[in-house]
Amino acid sequence: MKQIENRKFVLASHNAGKLREFSDLLKPFGYDVRSAADLELPEPEETGTEFEQNAYIKAFAAARATGLPALSDDSGMCADALNGAPGVYTADWATLPDGSRDFYMAMEKTENLLREKGAEGPEQRRARFVCVICLCFPDGETEYYRGEVEGHLVWPPRGDLGFGYDPVFQPEGYERTFGEMTAEEKHGWKPGDEHALSHRARAFKKFAQARLGAS
Ligand code: IMP
Numbered sequence: 001m002k003q004i005e006n007r008k009f010v011l012a013s014h015n016a017g018k019l020r021e022f023s024d025l026l027k028p029f030g031y032d033v034r035s036a037a038d039l040e041l042p043e044p045e046e047t048g049t050e051f052e053q054n055a056y057i058k059a060f061a062a063a064r065a066t067g068l069p070a071l072s073d074d075s076g077m078c079a080d081a082l083n084g085a086p087g088v089y090t091a092d093w094a095t096l097p098d099g100s101r102d103f104y105m106a107m108e109k110t111e112n113l114l115r116e117k118g119a120e121g122p123e124q125r126r127a128r129f130v131c132v133i134c135l136c137f138p139d140g141e142t143e144y145y146r147g148e149v150e151g152h153l154v155w156p157p158r159g160d161l162g163f164g165y166d167p168v169f170q171p172e173g174y175e176r177t178f179g180e181m182t183a184e185e186k187h188g189w190k191p192g193d194e195h196a197l198s199h200r201a202r203a204f205k206k207f208a209q210a211r212l213g214a215s
Pocket of ligand 1: 075
């Protein structure tokens with residue numbers, strides 16, 4: 001297996017919420033990590049129709065631009081009543097014509113579509129967050145790690161912790177939304193723990209076990 005040399009890699013993301021969560025998750029491991037945003041790398045266009053494809057596009061672009069292994073995250077929220085939408089288009093639903101993002105607007109759009117479908121109880125409002133992490137080396141060698149968390153969508157949004165759609169997502173078995181949880185609660189995992197909660201922590205745990213020596 002190809003090694004991550006000198007404990008150095010790039011986080012292929014410009015999303016502040018994801019970068020914050022990755023830096024929390026990576027903290028115990030002592031790697032030298034820079035983000036694509038710090039390095040002012042251009043953001044490639046996400047043209048894939050699967051999380052894996054977009055994760056690859058981002059990681060490959062950053063690995064080629066820097067000569068370092070790159071780690072990317074493509075993620076999104078999939079609502080059962082909307083046949084899995086917004087899915088890979090989760091960020092797009094929040095994007096305004098000037099390129100800025102309005103997540104309240106995106107959550108409201110999701111809510112309106114759920115109402116049109118008559119989706120009322122938690123069972124009809126079932127949704128999952130999906131995260132695919134891609135590790136890509138400059139020569140194109142690639143690995144994927146996937147994490148998912150089941151839950152349901154609530155309205156109105158609750159909590160201002162977290163980012164994106166966190167205020168409307170209540171994970172199964174919890175009374176609070178991700179927006180009402182601290183980062184530690186939302187990840188639900190640190191090295192040595194058996195379980196992780198969030199989709200990102202579940203994917204990261206697999207990556208950390210395969211690549212960072214986590215137990
Ligand atoms: P992309 O991976 O850059 O296409 O963006 C994924 C989008 O999914 C983000 O912009 C968020 O809106 C949403 N998302 C992904 N992960 C989370 C999360 O942990 N909490 C809330 N929203 C998320």
